[in-house]
Every structure is written in structure tokens, then in C-alpha cells.
Amino acid sequence: YSEARVYRDACEKRPQEYWDYEQSVVIKWGKISNYEIINKIGRGKYSEVFSGECIINPEDHHHHQQQQQHEKQQPCVIKVLKPVKMKKIYRELKILMNLTGGPNVISLLDIVQDQSSKIPALIFEEVKNMDFRQLYPTFKLPDLQYYFTQLLIALNYCHSMGIMHRDVKPQNVMIDPKEKKLRLIDWGLAEFYHPGVDYNVRVASRYHKGPELLVNLNQYDYSLDLWSVGCMLAAIVFKREPFFKGSSNADQLVKIAAVLGTKELLSYLNKYGLRLPSEYDNIMRDFIRRPWDHFTGSYTNLAVPEMIDLIDNLLRYDHQERLTAQEAMDHPFFKANYESNSDESNQ
Numbered sequence: 001y002s003e004a005r006v007y008r009d010a011c012e013k014r015p016q017e018y019w020d021y022e023q024s025v026v027i028k029w030g031k032i033s034n035y036e037i038i039n040k041i042g043r044g045k046y047s048e049v050f051s052g053e054c055i056i057n058p059e060d061h062h063h064h065q066q067q068q069q070h071e072k073q074q075p076c077v078i079k080v081l082k083p084v085k086m087k088k089i090y091r092e093l094k095i096l097m098n099l100t101g102g103p104n105v106i107s108l109l110d111i112v113q114d115q116s117s118k119i120p121a122l123i124f125e126e127v128k129n130m131d132f133r134q135l136y137p138t139f140k141l142p143d144l145q146y147y148f149t150q151l152l153i154a155l156n157y158c159h160s161m162g163i164m165h166r167d168v169k170p171q172n173v174m175i176d177p178k179e180k181k182l183r184l185i186d187w188g189l190a191e192f193y194h195p196g197v198d199y200n201v202r203v204a205s206r207y208h209k210g211p212e213l214l215v216n217l218n219q220y221d222y223s224l225d226l227w228s229v230g231c232m233l234a235a236i237v238f239k240r241e242p243f244f245k246g247s248s249n250a251d252q253l254v255k256i257a258a259v260l261g262t263k264e265l266l267s268y269l270n271k272y273g274l275r276l277p278s279e280y281d282n283i284m285r286d287f288i289r290r291p292w293d294h295f296t297g298s299y300t301n302l303a304v305p306e307m308i309d310l311i312d313n314l315l316r317y318d319h320q321e322r323l324t325a326q327e328a329m330d331h332p333f334f335k336a337n338y339e340s341n342s343d344e345s346n347q
């Protein structure tokens, strides 16, 4: 049995309609004619994503025909949901309505419905996102302090609102480096946290799955998201994207054990009265725990002691041992001064 160390009663202390998405999702549908799709920017298992424009007060267009071309349109992102169970759609909508406007959470501007297909489309604020594979290699320590503080602010907020994101990964963290803007997106796998509930372990994306998901520890909590943050940091600091690259869910745990150790995995399982699932019998080997400096190689520019300690306190098998989002924000790494010293910048 396991319970969250923080925000245990975040849902219980709110009215039932806050978290009971099966009963009480009231949708105020917007007008699909207010939006125009420009082009496709992404496709996922559950949705197709487009860049779009919001046509502001279309009634003005009748009088000034030529103005139409010059009318300032609001750029937006249009997420067209694929027809999955309405229950899952209601969950995402409810969570977005609860969180929209929160710090560094993507803003939901409107919900519209395609007349023929009846499929809902979600309209979001636009973020001029720079692909993480291009952006992350440019990060120096001050950038890591800034952007991971912004990510932790978003996670502490949603956790305080009783919501686990459950799919934290670079693809779901939109960053506009020009505006130094970060937004956590894709709440399609997010769920409300209730103590003692057994959750589906088939969540998150393989490389960012916490050990709890891979050993079928169903009573996980917000701390799952902090494992994923640890994976993101380790990938940047040790220049290995992704940091744990499993070829399957089972192999994912093997890759984690190759770093954190097999003995340590078994004591984690023991603590929660779990056994290694049978699919590991032939693939789990006896790994020794690797010290983090094993991964720094020749360079250590980002691998400063405070960063190593932060990663070490996020990438813990035992979800109860991991730093919470608030504890991570209070970690010495974020208090240190790494502003590039003068001689370095002259080189």
C-alpha cells in the first residue's frame, strides 16, 4: 500500500464535480467557424495537431471586404481528438478546465465540435516551440535553472490541484526560447489523484516510465512525474537522449537497473511486497549500481555537484524517496550562481 507524501487530499477537499469527470463535465461549445486550420504540426495516438487562426469577430468582415486580408488573426493550436472513449475525452477536458490559466500550463482557449463527426477539437494558445533536440544542446547551467524551475512550477501547481500529468517528456514541454516561455502540454493521460486508488500502469512514454509502472505498483502518485523530470535532466547533463533507452517496457526496467543496480531494485520490490514480474526472468541481469560520474565522460560542464545531487534525488526507484516538485525547486542547484564567469565568456 502506498500514498502520496504531499497533496494527499487535494481532490477530497474539493467539491465532487471538481474531480468526478464521469458525472459532471459541462461543455460550453464554441463556434468551429471561428477557426481556420493552417497546417498539420503533429499527430499522436489520440489526436492530430494543427496550427490555426482564430478569426476575431467575423461579423466585421461583411463591410470591409478588403480588410479581411489584413485583419490581425489570433494564432492558435487546434488539437483534433481521435474518437476514443468519451470518458477519456471528458477526463482531459475536465483537467484542462481545472488547470487552464495556471502557471506554465497550456491555456485552453475554446472547445469546438466538428458538426459531422461530432469529434471535439481543443483550441490552445500558440507557443512558438523550438524542437528540444535543437534547443537542449544549447543549454548552459543558468538555462537549466530557469527552464526546469518553470517546469517544476507547472508540476507543483497541477499536483497541488490533485492532478498527475503522467506523460512528462520533452515532446510535451513546449519552449519558446525567444520569449523564455515554457508550457506543459498534452493532458490526455493526466488523472486525478485519490489515495489508495489502483491506477493503470500503462501510461507515460516508454523512455520516461517510472519503475513503479514497470513493476506494476498500481498505487503510484504525483511522484511519477518527478521520475520523468529526472530522465529529462540526466539526458541533457550526460548528453544521452534518452537517458534510459529500453527496447520494450520490460527492457526499460533492465536499462534502469543497469544504472541504479539490481540489488537496489529487489529491495525496492521487497519494501512494497512485490516480486519481479515473470517477463524479467531471462532478461534481468545482476547489475551493480553505477556512480553518476560514470556518465560524465571527458566533459563535466553541466555535471556540477549540485546537479548530480538533484538528479540522484529524482532518479530513485522508490517513488516515496523522490523529491517532490516543491522540494526540487528548493534544491541547492536552483540557488547556486552559475552565471558564466568572465574568462570562460572570453574564450
Ligand SMILES: CN1CCn2c1nc1c(Br)c(Br)c(Br)c(Br)c12
Residues within 6 Å of the ligand: 041, 042, 043, 049, 077, 079, 106, 124, 125, 126, 127, 128, 129, 174, 185, 186
Ligand atoms: C507536435 N507539436 C509541435 C508543436 N506542438 C505540437 N503539439 C502541440 C500542442 Br498539442 C500544443 Br497544445 C501546442 Br501549444 C503546440 Br506549440 C504543439
Ligand code: NA
Residues within 6 Å of the ligand: 079, 106, 185, 186, 187, 188
Ligand atoms: Na494538449
